[in-house]
Amino acid sequence: MTVDIPEPIKVWSQFGHPILMWILFALTLYALYLGIQWRRTRFAQKDTKKELIKKDFRTRHYQLGSLLLGLMVLGNLGGMAVTYINNGKLFVGPHLLVGLSMTGLIAVSASLSPLMQKGNELARYTHITLNTAIVGLFGWQAFSGMNIVQKILDKMS
Structure with a gap:
């Protein structure tokens, strides 16, 4: 069964993924x-620590991380779906492979939360390392994705 998607939706849907990813990069x-800030709170002296705890960095970091995990998985799947719908294939290249890798890394990073909550320092350092890699890869993805957007715009004109 094939579903005919109206051409304007097919064309403009190509910009949902890049917009979402730039928003996710900022949220990241x-x-x-x-x-x-949460790490700073953990190591702060008594008076400073009391002030920092009031800002609840831990909960905000955890909640935003959960949101990022969900939106990155959905954004990755959405980007692949739109590419397939518009081209009949996926373009297997660095942008796709790095995006898939980032999705795996963020899932592993999030899975370390229960261990970190129990005080496991190895889990905490692994979480920090994985997320540092994600931020670096995300920066590269943002710019390589703009090259793809430019190709789409050139194809449209």
Whole structure:
């Protein structure tokens, strides 16, 4: 069974993934900030620690991380679906492979949360390392994705 998707929807749907990913990149940087602030809170002296705890960096970091995990998985699947719908195939290249890798990394990173909550330092350092890699890869993805967007725009004109 094939479903005919109206041409304007097919064309404009190609921009949903890049827009979502730029928003997620910004949210990822904010999650990084919250994580750093939570770590700073953990090691702060008594008076400073009391003030930092009031800002609830831990909960905000955890909640934003959960949101990022869900949206990254859905954004990745959506990007692949739109590419397939519009081209009849996926373009297996660095952008796709890095995106899939990032999705796996964020899932593993999130899965470490229960261990970190129990005080496991290896899990905490692994979480930090994985997320640092994700931020770096996300920066590269943002710019390689803009090259793809430019190709779509050139094809449209």
